[in-house]
Each structure stands twice: as structure tokens, then as C-alpha cells.
Amino acid sequence: MREATNPLAAKLRQFTEFSDREVEILDRLIAETEIFEAGADVIREGSRVDWVNVVVDGMLCRYHVLENGRRQITAFLVPGDMCDLHAFLLKEMDHSIGALTTSRIARIPRQTVLEITEKHHLLARAFWWATMVDEAVLRQWIVNVGRRTAYERTAHQFWEMFLRMTVVGHTQNNSFRFPVTQQDLADTLGMSIVHTNRTLQRLRAEGVVSVQNGTITVRDPDRLQAIAGFNPTYLHFYEHIGVRRA
Amino acid sequence: MREATNPLAAKLRQFTEFSDREVEILDRLIAETEIFEAGADVIREGSRVDWVNVVVDGMLCRYHVLENGRRQITAFLVPGDMCDLHAFLLKEMDHSIGALTTSRIARIPRQTVLEITEKHHLLARAFWWATMVDEAVLRQWIVNVGRRTAYERTAHQFWEMFLRMTVVGHTQNNSFRFPVTQQDLADTLGMSIVHTNRTLQRLRAEGVVSVQNGTITVRDPDRLQAIAGFNPTYLHFYEHIGVRRA
DNA sequence: CGTTTTATTGAAACACCTCAACAACGGTGG
């Protein structure tokens, strides 16, 4: 059964146009999906993986757990994102992926991915591109955690997320669903839950954003981008898919 | 002129075997090189790139600069590493790449990369794989900066670097060249130079590592790995290319 | 409604930062 809209195709179309044949293949890839409840792990650290997960619906996160219970989230996954391609390299997953909301996931066997990339250069290249985009986001994440204050860091995370959600058409009236607890947010920003709470309060008090019920509303986009110290060069990355400079 | 040893081929061989034809192509890619002096930038933020850089010799780093001068290093590049593939996506570089030592770089035109990946699936896949490895390293970097103390963080960086250098055969007697200033190190670990200095002293005083003249010697590997809280799963990544668990 | 999870608050502790001075080192030119 074909998806009305194929988030994977939508995402990859950012990079290039596809033929009908290629779109058909992408459709077939996500035809069969599996549901994961909020809070459930899609993959757990240490497990062996022989397939690629594609997010069809929902939101998930990649997280690493250290010995003493410390946790670090290293990515949020939204519809269209492929994950665990790298599992072909590692014998075992070095981190877990958990569902933040009830999510629909398509599982593509390793063999299928290999065959497709062998026969369809353009798709192979698109997959590669998607990996490189992830890389760019990861680098910004490091900069964020390494060199920004809690306040800037939180703003940057929100702004980046806002842009990403806009790209895939998941924002309306400057607001979008971001169903994370403050603990989750603390674990993505590399700070304590208490300080996360206080930082959120400040952002709210200053009328920059409002956060409620897992929905974030950007009240003052210009201000938010400014606080975030958002790299205008990095923004190009979003410009060519429709997001404009403030 | 053929390279006696091709670091690019050496690196990609971690993932798969190549035919003579493919190796020949890889050799040709890095046949022509350019020298960059220590301290020079290979690419600067904001510039447009139409080629891929491959490190043939030396060591470089990827760094991001924020408005007020704060800097964050997000990667070290060693022989065999390809960089700026993602530049095909972004209009401009969102960060710079600087040479830490005098380095030899091969510049491969964008068009060449596209042609090769179109005609040679295996090479295309290898490039993709290399990108995914970079991603895994970046994720660990985030965990490091986000959730480890200065002490653990520094240890982790050293241990990771030690493993990477071992992989490409650049360690001898548990020591390797790591020609960074304490400021550089501070910028990679997301801490101040003063605290970096003190952390190094502690690591030295405890007989874990010694650092001198841009050369690091791992005096107590087991201890270092333990302090780093190095993820044994992540280690698999190195195991299949010869590095063994302590 | 109880029960569990999540958000919020206060206050003390501390890891890390900033400032600022000085020592050591490596190169350069006289």
C-alpha cells in the first residue's frame, strides 16, 4: 500500500529530483511499518542490527548511557530520517534509540539497502547526502554543548528544531510539537534538569518562546535566532529548502 | 606518480576489499597533492567549495568560531580522511579546516567524485561508510563534551586518538604525535585553557599519560581507558581492524 | 482519587572560568 505522502522521499528530494521508478522504490521501502509506543526502545545498545530503520511518523531520539547513569541524547529523529545505517559497520549498536511519541517505523533489511544502492546511483547518493546532513547537525550539536552558555544553548536547540520541523512541514503558527521532558532536554543540552528548568523559565519570562504540553511556540523568532547565535552560513543549509533568513 | 602507501585506500580497506582497478582509481585520486603549512587554513568558513579534500599526510582540525571569539574544534583529520563532502550540500562552508602540522592534501574535483561514485558502487559505498564512521565519532564527541567531567573527557579524547592513530599505524611504543597546543585541546574539550592545563597535570602526575613536545605517551593504557569510561561496544569499531580489548 | 511522573523551588557545594602575572620555550636576527 502506498503512503499518501512519503516522508523519506520528501526528505531526499531536498537533494535531487527522482524518477517515477525511484520514487516507487522509496514508496515500497516504507510500505510496511511497525508501531512503537512512546517510551519504548526501537533498538537498544549492544544489540545487533541487520536492517535500517526509517522514521515514517512520530519522534524519536538517539541516546547514549554512561556507567553511572548519566545520559546524553545525540539526535532527534523525525519523519524521513533513516537511522542505523552505521550499524552495518559496528558489530553492535553503541547507543539506543527510543521513541518519544508513538512512532511508526519501517524496517529495511540490510540486503535491500545494499541492492538498491548498487542498482540506483541516485538513491545511493541521496542516502549518502542524508548521512552528511546528519553529520553537519552533529557538529553544530558539539559546538552547542561545548561552547555556548546554557541560555544560548537552549535557544539554539529550539531554533534548530524549529527549522527542521518547518522543513518537513510540521510547524504551524510558529509552533511545533516537541514532546520531551525537561530531563530529556537536559540530557540533550548536557546540563542538569534543575538548570534546564530555570533556563526555560527565563526564555519564557522574556517572551522568547513558550513551552507547554510538549508543544513549543516561538514567540519572537528574531530574538530566538539572535540568542542562539545561529550561524547564518549554516542557515544556507535550510535556505535552499525554503527557510529564509530573518 | 603512485604513492608508496595510499592512506585513503588503507582507510577504506577497513570496510571492504577492492579490485586492482578500484585501488588504481584511489591511487590516482591522491596523486597530486598540495602542501599546507602548520597554522594555515585549508578552507575557511564562508568559502564555496567545489572539491573534496583528502588528507595524505599531516594532521588537521575542523573548527567552528562563534561571534565573540569562542572556538570549538569538532574533528581531527588524519591521513586517509576525506573532508568536505558535505560541501556539495551547503552553499558555503559553515566551519574552517586548519592544518596543525605541515600537511599534504589532495583536492578532488566535485565532478570526479560524482563520476566515480556513479561508476563504482563499491567505492561509493566505501565513501558512504567513511561518512558513517565520522558520524559515530562525532556522537561520542558530543557525549564526551556533554556528560563527562574535564578529567574523564580529556582521558577519553586521548584514548580515542590513540586508537585512531594505532589503526593507521601511527603509534610506536604507546606514543603518538598529537601536535596541539593546550588552547587547541581546550577548544576540542569545550573547556578553558587554564582548566585544561590543570587537568593535564593531574593526568601526568598520576602517571597515566605524559605529554611533551606535541607527543603523547600512554603510560598506563588500562587506567586511561578506565578513566575515559570508554564504551566497550564502541570499541568493536576498532576491534575489527586489529585493536583489542584491554 | 490514589499513584506515578514531571515540573518547580531554595540553598549549599563545587567544578570550572576569568583575570592577570610570570616562566619556559623556540625561533630570529644581530
Added chain:
DNA sequence: CCACCGTTGTTGAGGTGTTTCAATAAAACG
């Protein structure tokens, strides 16, 4: 070969952003 100079490393000390602990309020859940 020494004097000079810029860069890098080291130290002390006070300041602060952030954490930790611990308790309470407020939602969310069944």
C-alpha cells in the same frame, strides 16, 4: 652565541555558572 620576542605553558586567587540535594507542587495516569 646571546639578546630579543612572540608563543605557549604554568600558577594563584577570586568569581560564577551550574550542579547536587532535597522537598514540594502540579500534572498525567489509570
